[in-house]
Amino acid sequence: MNRFSGALDRLGRAVLAGVEEMGKIILLFVSVLAWMFRPPFKLHNIFKQMEFVGVKSIFVVVLTGTFTGMVMALQGYHGFRMFSAESLVGGTVALGMTRELGPVLTSLMVTARAGSAMAAELGTMRVTEQIDALYVMAANPVKHLIVPRVIAGVLMVPLLTVVSDFTGILGGYFVGVHILGINSGIFIKNITRLVDLNDIYNGLVKAACFGLILSLIGCYKGFNTYGGAEGVGRATTEAVVLASIAILISDYFLTAIMF
Amino acid sequence: MIKLVDLHKSFGRQKVLDGLDLDIEDGKTTVIIGRSGGGKSVLLKHMIGLLRPERGQILIDGTDITKLNDQALNEIRKKFGMLFQEAALFDSMTVGENVAFPLREHTRMKEKEIRETVADRLRSVGLTGVEEKMPSELSGGMRKRVGLARAIAMRPQIVLFDEPTTGLDPVMAEAINRLIIDTQKNLNLTCVVISHDVRSIFEIGHRIAMLYEGKIIENGTPEELRASQNPVTLQFLAGSIEGPIRIM
Amino acid sequence: MFSLSSEAKVGLFVLVGLIILGYMSVQVGKQSFGLKKGYTLEVVFDSAAGLDRDASVQIAGVEVGRVESIRLKDGKALVRLRIVPNVKLEKDAIASIKTHGILGDKYVEIYPGTHGEAYLAAGEQISRTERQADIDRLLHQLGLIADDVRGVTSSLNRVLAGQAGEEAITSILTNTKALTRNLNHVIVSNEAALRAALENTRQLTGNLNRVVTRNDEKVGQVIDTLKSASREMEKTFAALSEITGGVNRGEGTLGQLVKDKGTAEKLNQTLASLQEVTQKINEGRGSIGKLVNDDETVRNLNEGLTGLNRYVNKAEQFRTFLSYRGEYLFDKSNAKSYLDLRIQPKEDKFYILGVVSDPNGRRTTKDVTVGGVTTRTEEWDRDGLLFNAQIGKRYKDLVLRGGLLESTGGIGIDYLTLNDKLKLSFEAFGFGRDRRAHLKAGAEYRLFRHLYLSAGWDDFVSDQDNRSIYGGFSIRFEDEDLKYMLTTTPIPK
CATH class of the missing domain: 2.40.128 (Lipocalin)
Incomplete structure (x- = not known):
């Protein structure tokens, strides 16, 4: 009986902690919104973060995009061959990339690369009292540290998704046309036939949401770090795990709403 | 003038401040001594509003900062400078940018003026030509100097020092002590220093306060403290393991 | 070394990203705003099942237009086609819905009419359509054929498996009986349909009769006036x-x-x-004269209508x-x-x-x-x-x-x-x-x-x-x- 109530107790605490954390993240989002529109605007900070989140993620995004497109073409080909519908591979790759894999994989890669870095950077600043120093100098850390990162996330992830979509389709084209021998004209025709402008744009809207999620969670976890170097490590891990889960779950709901 | 009245603060079950009262005189250096982990840093963070007490008042020039909102608190904070334990320099910025940070944040100085002011502040802590260096390229002592330069960039009335000599070799510690004394004298600052470095205390402190079990148990000039018969103070100054201070 | 500021790098990246986005959008969006020109033609199909908006319209496999809209009109599908301007179709062109492969998409195939005929103008209708065997019907028929084949093979099997000729003959007779029963059934069911048709007609004339008798007085007047x-x-x-x-x-x-x-x-x-x-x-004399003698008239009318109906069925x-x-x-x-x-x-x-x-x-x-x-x-x-x-x-x-x-x-x-x-x-x-x-x-x-x-x-x-x-x-x-x-x-x- 005692053990049972203990388990209940732990379950309740876990749920409450989860809800509390979510509430805190939302509060952080609200204060980010509030500070975002309060001058002065430190454009240089934003550009630095955009460079870090966007420009420096290009390589990894191109890599994942290309190979995802390639493997989709390969897998799709074997499936479609059963129905003699190999020509649909192009459209399938393009549709899959623009709607789903482009935004999700890009966000996950950016989470791993930049979201974790945000958590680690802010975490280190927290444990080395740099955040306290900001407070002491009457400078708001949300404005100085979190706003530029969230802006960068929201703007750069969609842009990276465009790159990912494009290279994914290129990768699919390469495999489909040059390796599997699908007619290139039909391959491209099916892409333009099946993919709608809305597929691309909704994919980008999703990507922007994911960019918000990953930067917000990365910053939240870093900002609330405690416990020295170990704490920074923990915050980083938690940020990546939580952001990835949040991206995948919200992906479902965003898809349900949009498509 | 800083006046602390009946401060209470605890983390979890651990009581850190337990009805603490302390007056800090203007234009003097007050050193707060006490055990490691005894709540000295917590006390310091209360003074600048980084932590809020559960009970009690913190009066800065007569204003109780425990009741202030963020904006009003920021106005009070502009009177302060603080040198953190590890200097807390922003390691994404150069030394110059670090020192210029409060100037850029709160003044409308032109770039040229900022550059001149930064150079002046760095010179006043004995550094030249380090503006373009990154904090990670500096030694611990140099970092503290830069930290001090940043703390005094806005010409504050009060500067708080969180264990300024910890982690430094005796020579460097002595240099920092000198710097604190000189800066205090030159700028006529009110300084609050936290330390457990007994040698430094008597060198820089005009007044010395002993924090023990969440209260100030002694507060006086270095001479008064040296003559103190309080067993806790005696044991602390002597660095003895025999006495009322429990090791565990 | 050549180095760029953060701003420049971000700017370059944004530029490249937007160019790619624009390129993809134009490629994908082409179809929706590429064919605004051209003229429309209408076709009525019995069923436009599987045909979508923007489906291809082809002549001899060459795309000459797109399906612009599909609407219901009088229980049939009215399909509006947009044809590129330089393709002209003769009045007797034939339209049909076809399928790419077995599972492929539906498209509209047009057989251009006889050379020398007048061309269809914008907004006109392609009057001739051809019904295309769609997959469902094909499969249905295949299923029926399979049933028949199975029936044949199973009866064959019964004949061949029989040890004695007597058994074989018996089974043949059984089959024949079943066959004749089926035949009979077919006739009977047809007869019923026939009867139903006649019954409908009778009801109609019955109604007419009721109308006439109910208005007896007026009919009388009609007769009087007719006479004078x-x-x-x-x-x-x-x-x-x-x-x-x-x-x-x-x-x-x-x-x-x-x-x-x-x-x-x-x-x-x-x-x-x-x-x-x-x-x-x-x-x-004649039908108008007889129109007034109600019972007989109704019978005549009845016969007349039946004959009329037959005639209607033959030629509309x-x-x-x-x-x-x-x-x-x-x-x-x-x-x-x-x-x-x-x-x-x-x-x-x-x-x-x-x-x-x-x-x-x-x-x-x-x-x-x-x-x-x-x-x-x-x-x-x-x-x-x-x-x-x-x-x-x-x-x-x-x-x-x-x-x-x-x-x-x-x-x-x-x-x-x-x-x-x-x-x-x-x-x-x-x-x-x-x-x-x-x-x-x-x-x-x-x-x-x-x-x-x-x-x-x-x-x-x-x-x-x-x-x-x-x-x-x-x-x-x-x-x-x-x-x-x-x-x-x-x-x-």
């Missing part, structure tokens, strides 16, 4: 034949009008048969219309109603039977001879009905008709235009010695499917002050509608 009308007609036709005789000889303006020998001959024939018809009516040309026309005579503040049944056995030939209620009523003249002096008195029966019985023939846009017009002999000419929406007509009847002929000119315009508006000038050469501008409307139903109305309208007993 026919008496009147005799005289009318004497006059008419006189006129036609004149026309025949080529006298008068009307004679000149029909001087062309072919027309005159046709008119002559028409009038001859008209005379025959009216003669019969006069004698109380046979059409019957029932129309009501109301005309308000402005100058006389009075209304005139027409109820006509128009039977059209061929596209260019029709008969009109009907009654007219004239506010003037029916005119009867009595010659009373008193002491060698004959006095003619005119009487007007205000409740009297007038009759229409006309035969007509259409030559392209011109319709010539003649016969009984408002219980007097007369002729009419109609000119149809605007896809038969507008009818201009001229009628001349009531030629009498004692008064001028009744001339009527008017126009009728089709507003909706069943509704027509009309206006004109009635009796405009009248010497009895009867001339009047009129305006009115008419409702016209085809027999399909009539049948439907009669069978669904509950008739109180």
Whole structure:
């Protein structure tokens, strides 16, 4: 009986902690919104973060995009061959990339690369009292540290998704046309036939949401770090795990709403 | 003038401040001594509003900062400078940018003026030509100097020092002590220093306060403290393991 | 080393990203805004299942357009195609819905028509479609075939597996019995269908009968008026034949009008048969005469309708219309109603039977001879009905008709235009010695499917002050509608 109530107790605490954390993240989002529109605007900070989140993620995004497109073409080909519908591979790759894999994989890669870095950077600043120093100098850390990162996330992830979509389709084209021998004209025709402008744009809207999620969670976890170097490590891990889960779950709901 | 009245603060079950009262005189250096982990840093963070007490008042020039909102608190904070334990320099910025940070944040100085002011502040802590260096390229002592330069960039009335000599070799510690004394004298600052470095205390402190079990148990000039018969103070100054201070 | 600021790097990245996005958008979006030019054509398919908007339209496998819209029209699919401007299609082009492969997308294939035919203009309809075996039907038929094959093989199996011939014969006999039973079943079920069809017809005539009996009194009146009308007609036709005789000889303006020998001959024939018809009516024989003997009439009508239906099934040309026309005579503040049944056995030939209620009523003249002096008195029966019985023939846009017009002999000419929406007509009847002929000119315009508006000038050469501008409307139903109305309208007993 005692053990049972203990388990209940732990379950309740876990749920409450989860809800509390979510509430805190939302509060952080609200204060980010509030500070975002309060001058002065430190454009240089934003550009630095955009460079870090966007420009420096290009390589990894191109890599994942290309190979995802390639493997989709390969897998799709074997499936479609059963129905003699190999020509649909192009459209399938393009549709899959623009709607789903482009935004999700890009966000996950950016989470791993930049979201974790945000958590680690802010975490280190927290444990080395740099955040306290900001407070002491009457400078708001949300404005100085979190706003530029969230802006960068929201703007750069969609842009990276465009790159990912494009290279994914290129990768699919390469495999489909040059390796599997699908007619290139039909391959491209099916892409333009099946993919709608809305597929691309909704994919980008999703990507922007994911960019918000990953930067917000990365910053939240870093900002609330405690416990020295170990704490920074923990915050980083938690940020990546939580952001990835949040991206995948919200992906479902965003898809349900949009498509 | 800083006046602390009946401060209470605890983390979890651990009581850190337990009805603490302390007056800090203007234009003097007050050193707060006490055990490691005894709540000295917590006390310091209360003074600048980084932590809020559960009970009690913190009066800065007569204003109780425990009741202030963020904006009003920021106005009070502009009177302060603080040198953190590890200097807390922003390691994404150069030394110059670090020192210029409060100037850029709160003044409308032109770039040229900022550059001149930064150079002046760095010179006043004995550094030249380090503006373009990154904090990670500096030694611990140099970092503290830069930290001090940043703390005094806005010409504050009060500067708080969180264990300024910890982690430094005796020579460097002595240099920092000198710097604190000189800066205090030159700028006529009110300084609050936290330390457990007994040698430094008597060198820089005009007044010395002993924090023990969440209260100030002694507060006086270095001479008064040296003559103190309080067993806790005696044991602390002597660095003895025999006495009322429990090791565990 | 060449180095860029953060701003420059981000700017470059944004630029490249936007260029890629723009390129992809244009590529993908091409189809939706690429084919705004070109013209549209319409096709009606029985089913457009699987066909989507923006599906391809092809000639010989070359894309020449897209499907612009698919809508339901009269239970069929109206598909609008947008064709590129430089492709022209002949009037007899054929459209069909086809499929790429087994599971591929549907598209519209067009077989261009014969070379030299006129081209279809924008907005016109491709009238010929070809039904395409779709997968469902194909599979269904395949399933039936498979069943048959299995039946054959299983019976074969039974025959071959039988050890003794007796068994084999027995099974063959069983099969045969089953077969004959099936055959019988087929016949029986067909018979039932046949019966049902007949039953429907009987119900229809039953309804008609009820309508007739319910309005017994009115029918009686109809008979009365018909009788006196026919008496009147005799005289009318004497006059008419006189006129036609004149026309025949080529006298008068009307004679000149029909001087062309072919027309005159046709008119002559028409009038001859008209005379025959009216003669019969006069004698109380023929269908109108029998119309009044209710039971027998109904039976005759029944048979007639059955034959009619058969005829309709064979050739869909046979059409019957029932129309009501109301005309308000402005100058006389009075209304005139027409109820006509128009039977059209061929596209260019029709008969009109009907009654007219004239506010003037029916005119009867009595010659009373008193002491060698004959006095003619005119009487007007205000409740009297007038009759229409006309035969007509259409030559392209011109319709010539003649016969009984408002219980007097007369002729009419109609000119149809605007896809038969507008009818201009001229009628001349009531030629009498004692008064001028009744001339009527008017126009009728089709507003909706069943509704027509009309206006004109009635009796405009009248010497009895009867001339009047009129305006009115008419409702016209085809027999399909009539049948439907009669069978669904509950008739109180």
